[in-house]
Structures are given as structure tokens and as C-alpha cells.
Amino acid sequence: MSSQPRKIENVAIIGLGLVGGSIGLAIAEHAPDITTKGYDADPKVRARANERGLAREVCETSSDAVNGADLVIFCVPVGKIAEAAADIAGSLGDDTIVSDVGSSKQSVARDLAAALSGQTIIPAHPVAGTEQSGPDAGFASLFENRWCILTPPESADEAAVTALSEFWESLGAKIEIMDAEHHDLVLAVTSHIPHLIAYTIVGTASDLEDVTRSEVIKYSAGGFRDFTRIAASDPTMWRDVFLSNKPAVLEMLGRFTEDLTALQRAIRRNDGEALFDLFTRTRAIRRSIIEQGQDDAAPDFGRDH
Amino acid sequence: MSSQPRKIENVAIIGLGLVGGSIGLAIAEHAPDITTKGYDADPKVRARANERGLAREVCETSSDAVNGADLVIFCVPVGKIAEAAADIAGSLGDDTIVSDVGSSKQSVARDLAAALSGQTIIPAHPVAGTEQSGPDAGFASLFENRWCILTPPESADEAAVTALSEFWESLGAKIEIMDAEHHDLVLAVTSHIPHLIAYTIVGTASDLEDVTRSEVIKYSAGGFRDFTRIAASDPTMWRDVFLSNKPAVLEMLGRFTEDLTALQRAIRRNDGEALFDLFTRTRAIRRSIIEQGQDDAAPDFGRDH
Numbered sequence: 001m002s003s004q005p006r007k008i009e010n011v012a013i014i015g016l017g018l019v020g021g022s023i024g025l026a027i028a029e030h031a032p033d034i035t036t037k038g039y040d041a042d043p044k045v046r047a048r049a050n051e052r053g054l055a056r057e058v059c060e061t062s063s064d065a066v067n068g069a070d071l072v073i074f075c076v077p078v079g080k081i082a083e084a085a086a087d088i089a090g091s092l093g094d095d096t097i098v099s100d101v102g103s104s105k106q107s108v109a110r111d112l113a114a115a116l117s118g119q120t121i122i123p124a125h126p127v128a129g130t131e132q133s134g135p136d137a138g139f140a141s142l143f144e145n146r147w148c149i150l151t152p153p154e155s156a157d158e159a160a161v162t163a164l165s166e167f168w169e170s171l172g173a174k175i176e177i178m179d180a181e182h183h184d185l186v187l188a189v190t191s192h193i194p195h196l197i198a199y200t201i202v203g204t205a206s207d208l209e210d211v212t213r214s215e216v217i218k219y220s221a222g223g224f225r226d227f228t229r230i231a232a233s234d235p236t237m238w239r240d241v242f243l244s245n246k247p248a249v250l251e252m253l254g255r256f257t258e259d260l261t262a263l264q265r266a267i268r269r270n271d272g273e274a275l276f277d278l279f280t281r282t283r284a285i286r287r288s289i290i291e292q293g294q295d296d297a298a299p300d301f302g303r304d305h
Numbered sequence: 306m307s308s309q310p311r312k313i314e315n316v317a318i319i320g321l322g323l324v325g326g327s328i329g330l331a332i333a334e335h336a337p338d339i340t341t342k343g344y345d346a347d348p349k350v351r352a353r354a355n356e357r358g359l360a361r362e363v364c365e366t367s368s369d370a371v372n373g374a375d376l377v378i379f380c381v382p383v384g385k386i387a388e389a390a391a392d393i394a395g396s397l398g399d400d401t402i403v404s405d406v407g408s409s410k411q412s413v414a415r416d417l418a419a420a421l422s423g424q425t426i427i428p429a430h431p432v433a434g435t436e437q438s439g440p441d442a443g444f445a446s447l448f449e450n451r452w453c454i455l456t457p458p459e460s461a462d463e464a465a466v467t468a469l470s471e472f473w474e475s476l477g478a479k480i481e482i483m484d485a486e487h488h489d490l491v492l493a494v495t496s497h498i499p500h501l502i503a504y505t506i507v508g509t510a511s512d513l514e515d516v517t518r519s520e521v522i523k524y525s526a527g528g529f530r531d532f533t534r535i536a537a538s539d540p541t542m543w544r545d546v547f548l549s550n551k552p553a554v555l556e557m558l559g560r561f562t563e564d565l566t567a568l569q570r571a572i573r574r575n576d577g578e579a580l581f582d583l584f585t586r587t588r589a590i591r592r593s594i595i596e597q598g599q600d601d602a603a604p605d606f607g608r609d610h
Contacts, residue, residue, distance in 0.1 A: 191527025222496025
């Protein structure tokens with residue numbers, strides 16, 4: 001659909017945690033001509049957001065925050081999007097673009113379309129974050145050199161997609177456009193299953209009778225500590241991700257379990273060759289991730305030794 | 306068993322990769338009165354070890370390297386220890402302490418006792434490393450503030466245990482003494498299973514039909530890249546670890562799989578409460594690991610953003 005060029009001059013950020021706060025700080029640093037208004041359902045978060053300047057104006061209601069906005073970005077757990085969208089349904093301008101930052105996109109597209117029928121909706125997902133959460137966690141460079149995936153519906157206004165792309169590029173992100181179903185499959189393997197596995201092994205390690213928790217902590221430098229980082233991520237956000245992207249998560253989990261069972265069998269049968277072959281193949285992926293700037297080249301993630 | 310105090314003045318390092326090389330460099334930096342001789346089966350590694358000064362003298366045979374040594378440390382994959390020990394069997398002094406750095410301890414204890422009967426054998430495991438390997442990977446501070454586990458047999462000479470403990474402490478490590486069976490169980494959960502899971506998910510992600518390898522790499526910042534680090538570790542070393550610590554690895558893998566299946570069931574049944582409860586519990590472990598100096602407190606392992 002061709003359409004008039006759109007200009008994003010006023011952005012409303014709904015939810016002022018790690019990602020919402022980082023958007024506000026990144027706009028202030030990289031696109032200072034854009035005005036930001038922010039809202040968070042938690043009054044304590046609003047107070048702290050105000051102190052840190054996460055938005056130029058922190059509003060007392062989400063309706064106030066979206067008033068006059070060209071772009072509204074929901075930065076709340078995906079399980080809260082339907083309710084947050086319903087709250088602002090009457091307060092949007094006709095041309096306001098509605099977007100989000102959630103980790104699953106099919107459920108978000110459904111929820112936003114149901115609550116805000118007739119509005120221009122372009123779900124998005126910046127693939128960036130840390131294990132920290134809340135209004136103190138955000139920082140301006142979070143999106144630099146990270147991919148932001150847009151999943152516009154087929155009917156989406158082209159000018160709106162262009163405007164949203166340019167907005168994210170101005171914060172340092174690189175843009176990819178794909179359909180929501182494919183996004184959910186890709187992210188199941190690159191993000192959701194890794195989190196699920198990390199949460200599981202950290203749980204397994206805490207529940208052993210023969211190995212104490214203190215031992216697990218002391219000897220965590222043998223590999224375990226790498227998993228504890230993502231297992232310290234926000235519980236509400238991740239509960240919602242697994243429930244909202246259930247089919248893709250279960251599909252990928254099934255494949256992972258098959259592969260793990262094959263490896264278990266190789267160990268039981270002393271099949272060193274099968275182990276060696278896999279362990280050799282997996283090195284190449286790390287090399288590519290570093291070459292493409294998606295991770296630090298320094299050993300141990302550049303941890304201070 | 307009480308005994309004469311022992312003094313470690315001459316150390317032989319057999320195997321000059323990440324850990325062997327780091328021992329040599331750490332001695333040069335922290336205990337320069339100790340003389341080091343080194344050997345590696347690979348002539349290219351010996352040449353590079355010589356250039357980097359990983360040992361004061363790099364020898365052409367392992368017998369030459371252990372000649373006159375108070376302490377011999379095997380730093381080879383655990384599957385190679387029996388052969389490496391047999392090679393020096395005739396060249397050790399009566400009082401030479403024999404140790405190693407392997408990640409599984411029951412099999413090492415058996416192999417060393419079989420090859421070097423009558424010698425003072427004290428297996429050890431510094432819980433430290435990076436994903437890199439080879440003669441260029443080592444650095445002097447690798448063991449600082451890391452635990453080194455000693456697994457002396459019950460009959461071990463006390464003075465030898467004390468001397469080996471003091472040696473590792475002089476390189477910056479903290480000492481723990483436990484029996485080999487318990488070591489193998491603890492390390493199965495804090496190190497071996499994390500590596501096995503990481504290798505598996507990286508393999509799973511590379512073999513998908515519906516998600517390209519390029520997509521896996523691009524969106525790896527969503528969590529996956531954390532797993533690729535340890536899945537880039539040395540294939541020979543890790544093959545040997547899994548085969549040599551089979552019972553404990555299979556036991557812990559069984560527990561992990563049970564826990565993962567329970568989580569899978571919770572997702573399938575939309576049991577958000579079960580997910581939330583686990584995800585909340587796992588945060589505490591990360592906090593303790595950071596408090597006890599076993600990982601970086603900075604978000605994202607302190608990666609450069």
C-alpha cells in the first residue's frame with residue numbers, strides 16, 4: 001500500500017523498564033529532536049524514570065502519555081499488552097503508529113489488532129537486552145549494532161513501516177522485516193529455548209541432595225555461571241514469552257531433546273567419534289557470531305580476570 | 306600419614322595448552338624461584354611455547370622434562386593421561402609428586418595409579434579456563450580467585466598435599482580438598498552438563514530446515530550467543546571428559562531431563578505459576594555467584610555495548 005511519508009516527532013513509551021528506559025535514553029542521545037512521553041503502571045517506576053530522565057515527560061496515565069504521539073511503543077511483558085492497549089484505545093490519533101518490543105510476535109499482533117482495530121499496527125522486536133530489569137537497567141547504547149525485527153501485517157502502511165525502520169535505525173539498530181510466524185520460530189531457537197534451558201539447569205543444580213548449593217556456587221566457573229546470567233532475567237517477562245509462543249517453543253524443545261538424547265546415547269556407548277564431530281562443528285558458529293559483531297571476541301566474554 | 310615437609314622448586318608441565326601454559330606463566334609471575342620445564346607431544350606447540358616462554362625450558366621429550374622435578378603436572382586431555390604417564394614412568398625421582406589438572410578425577414586417579422605405582426599421586430583440578438585452547442591461549446592470571454580442588458587418595462602423604470596446596474595458592478588459587486567421587490558429581494553439574502547442553506543447542510540450531518544458520522547468527526544476542534562460548538571449547542578435551550565421567554554425567558543428565566520435561570508440561574498446560582516460581586528462584590543463585598567473586602557483576606558479563 002503506498003502512502004504519504006510519515007514523520008515521527010513524538011514518541012510515547014508505555015513501560016519504563018530495561019527496554020522502554022533504553023529507548024528513552026537512546027532517543028535523548030541519538031535523536032534529540034524527538035519528544036518523548038513515558039508511562040509505567042508502577043508509581044515507583046514512574047518516580048525513578050523521572051529522576052533518570054527516561055522520558056522527557058513521565059505521565060500519570062497512559063492516555064496522557066499517548067496524547068499527540070506519532071508512535072506508541074509498548075514495552076511491557078507480552079501478557080500485559082492486551083490490557084495496556086485497551087487502556088489507550090480512545091486516546092490515539094488516526095495516524096498514530098502502534099508498535100511494541102515483545103519477544104513473541106504472533107500473539108502481540110492478535111492482541112493489538114483486537115484492542116486497537118483500525119489503527120496502524122507494526123509489531124517489532126529489538127533483539128537486545130541484558131539480564132537486568134527495571135527503571136535502573138536501561139542505557140542509551142543497548143540497541144547499537146543489534147537487529148530490530150519488524151513484523152508488519154501484509155496490509156501494513158508502507159510509509160509507516162519506513163518511518164518505524166528509520167526510527168530504530170536512528171537508535172543504532174539494524175532492521176530486518178519478516179512475518180510474525182517466522183519470527184516466532186527463529187526466536188524460539190535463538191532466545192526462548194536458551195532461556196528455558198538455562199532456567200532448568202540452574203533449577204536442577206539448586207535442588208540436588210548430594211551437591212550443596214555452596215558447592216554449585218564455588219565451582220560455577222567451570223561453565224555453570226554462564227547459564228546463571230540469563231537465568232537471572234525478568235521472571236514475568238519470560239513466563240509470558242513461553243506461554244505466548246507455545247507452539248514454536250514446544251517444537252524447538254522437541255528437537256533439542258532429541259539431539260540431547262542422541263548425545264546421551266553416544267556417551268553411554270562410548271562413541272567418542274560422535275561427540276568429537278559435534279564438538280568440532282559447533283566451534284564454527286561462535287566464530288561467525290564474533291565476525292558479525294554479535295558478541296565480544298575476547299575470551300570469557302571479556303570478563304575481567 | 307605424617308611426613309617430612311616437602312619443597313617444590315622444580316616443576317614439570319606435560320602439555321602446554323591453555324592450562325599448562327597458564328601454569329608456566331603464573332609461576333613466572335608469582336613464584337619466580339620455581340624452575341619450570343615443559344613438554345608437549347606436538348612439535349609446533351613446543352616451538353610456540355618456547356617463543357612465549359610458557360616454561361623456562363621446553364624439552365624435546367617428556368622424560369627430559371620430568372628429570373629432577375619435585376612436581377609433575379599433566380595438562381593433557383584426560384584420555385591421554387595413561388599414555389603420558391607411561392612415557393615418564395622410568396624417569397621420576399622417588400619423591401616426585403605427580404598431579405594433573407583434568408576435569409574428571411576418578412578415572413585420572415585410576416590411570417595414574419596403574420602407570421606410576423608407588424609414586425605419590427595427588428590428582429587436582431583448577432576450576433578455571435576459557436573457551437580458547439592451545440599454546441597461545443594461556444595467561445598468568447587464569448587461576449586468581451578460582452578454586453583448585455585436590456582429590457588425594459586416603460593414603461596420600463600429608464606433606465605432599467600441603468606442598469601442592471601451597472603451590473596452587475602461590476598462583477592465586479583457593480584450595481578445596483574432597484574425594485574424587487564427590488568431585489566428579491559436583492563437576493558434572495557445574496561444568497560437564499552445562500557444556501553438554503551448550504554443545505547440543507548449538508548443534509540443534511545449526512541443523513534446522515526452517516531457520517537458516519545466518520538467522521541464528523544474526524539474532525544470537527537474544528540468549529543463544531551465551532551458549533556458543535562454551536560450545537567453542539576444545540573438542541578433544543570435552544570428548545574425554547564425558548567418556549571418563551560417564552556415570553555422574555548420565556546421572557545429572559537424567560535429572561536435568563526430568564526437570565526440563567516438567568517445564569515443558571507446564572508450558573503445554575499454561576501453568577504460568579510453575580514457570581514464574583522457578584524463574585524467581587534461579588535469580589538468587591546468580592546473586593550469590595557474583596557476591597562470592599565467581600563472576601562479573603556487570604550486566605551481560607561486562608560485554609562492551
